[in-house]
Amino acid sequence: MERNLETLIAEPWADYGLLDSGHGRKLERYGRFRFVRPEPQAMWAPAAGDWRADAEFMPGSDEEGGGRWRFGGQVPREGWPLGWEELRFTASCTPFRHLGFFPDMAPVWSWMRGMRPKSALNLFGYTGVGTLALSAAGAEMVHVDASKKSVDAARANAALSGMADRPVRWIVDDAAKFVAREVRRGRRYDGIILDPPKYGRGPEGEVWKLEEGLAPLVADCRKLLDRDGRFLFLTVYAVRMSALAIGELIAQAFADLPGRVEMGELAVREEARGLLLPTAIWARWRND
Template sequence: MAQLIRQPQLLCGQGWADYGLVDSGNGRKLERYGDFLFIRPEPQALWQPREADWDAPHLAPHGEFVPGADEDGGGRWNYTRPVPRDGWPLSWPNGGANGGESVRFTAQCTPFRHLGFFPDMAPVWGWMGEQLQGMQAAQTLNLFGYTGVGSLALSRFGSVTHVDASKKSVAQARENAALSGMSDRPIRWIIDDAAKFTAREVRRGKRYDGIIMDPPKFGRGPDGEVWRLEEHLPGLIHDARRLLDGQSRFLFLTVYAVRMSSLAIAGLLEEAFADLPGVIEHGDLAVQDDVGGRLLPTAIFARWRQGEA
């Protein structure tokens, strides 16, 4: 039986050459994406910014996302300096010092306040690489895979199945693979509802060495399927568990923008993995700012892995 570690953990990311959290406070955050600076809303930044003036020449943003009145992620970008509307290339090291290769991708200001990737996932991608260390023919599954940075990071260990309901996101993921010189990697790019695809994989008798999932609070599949996290996550977790066995390495779940404890989703994993060995851990994802080292929490996570506590 997998052992639940009750004490929460912190999985913290730091900036790198192409990304950094410059400052945060008063419900906003200032970030560096390559040569461009942006301000976005951040409800968890309850403190005062370290820098008094974000309009100072060395901090002046190229744009700011102003949220709408609804709770569905609406809003608009206000630009004060030119920004490439078709995006600009960035990279993530992907364990380059340990035999990996950089993953390249296009950053772009999207209508949903994101910029084409989630930088707080960088330590998650690194952790998955540690679990797969030494494997060259791993089978991994990336559910809600978005623009594919995680899938490209996983592809150095074997074949990847990338699933997302958005045709636009999957097309961008393919473009990121080409930008990274990884178009020939064994990645299946699938446009589908994640829950339906996972259930079909169970019926097919498939297995995976690792699964990562980053479900939204609310979403729709390509055929109008409705996803509500609190309602549909338990079924998805239990199906995903059936795609893993005693030789599998991990399952990693991240959850954003919900009023929920990491202990709650860890309990869901504890139930699903009652018949497998290993460890279940949970806690917060956070990003450390470039200067003062202050931590900005971004999401909660729960994960199962092989090994001892």
């Protein structure tokens, strides 16, 4: 396997854009609203010195993170609708500084749709934009997240997109436990989206730690794919880990299948200067 790193770039679209970045922060537009959030990787100077925003996330002072939103504009606390291609979904200011979806995943959604899986599993599926992107392309989906609130939000996004009747199984469960049961059932999927957090808890208090749980989870996901499978796409955020490391993990797990393994970074293109702000690392197995 050649170890070539690739950057998947999220370009601005009508309802989202990275306006400016620098000095450890970023200025983004989500529809008609502007937000400032911390961004440690924005080590350069911003293009403009005066940022006008409707809200800013103020990080906590302890090592565990935390923080709060400081609002200056009339941002709807219940959220507001946004779109990507034919999909509609709700953005909102969450307590974890996110806004209800991850715009840097846009090139991943497009790539997965191009792989045309007949069935796919979205683990740690959050509010379901990836699930809906594949469902709209004709895939039968299984969406799994440990948070009932996130799964309810995903179902609401499906309704907002006019896709409430699509073949999607919405499941509140611990991802590792669910995959292990699917292995025992002998299930197979054409594609798997794997977007694990650094740390989390399942619905029954199960503890997830990325460094401990990722390798066995990838091994079980491999058992849900066969020579007719199309892809597994893994993204990793906010950890001291290399794209080469997770690429080698995927390569080892999928060594017995045809196809190839690729890896790299996700990035968002800044509108002010066109520079690339890195956001995550990724690795994928593809069979096309």
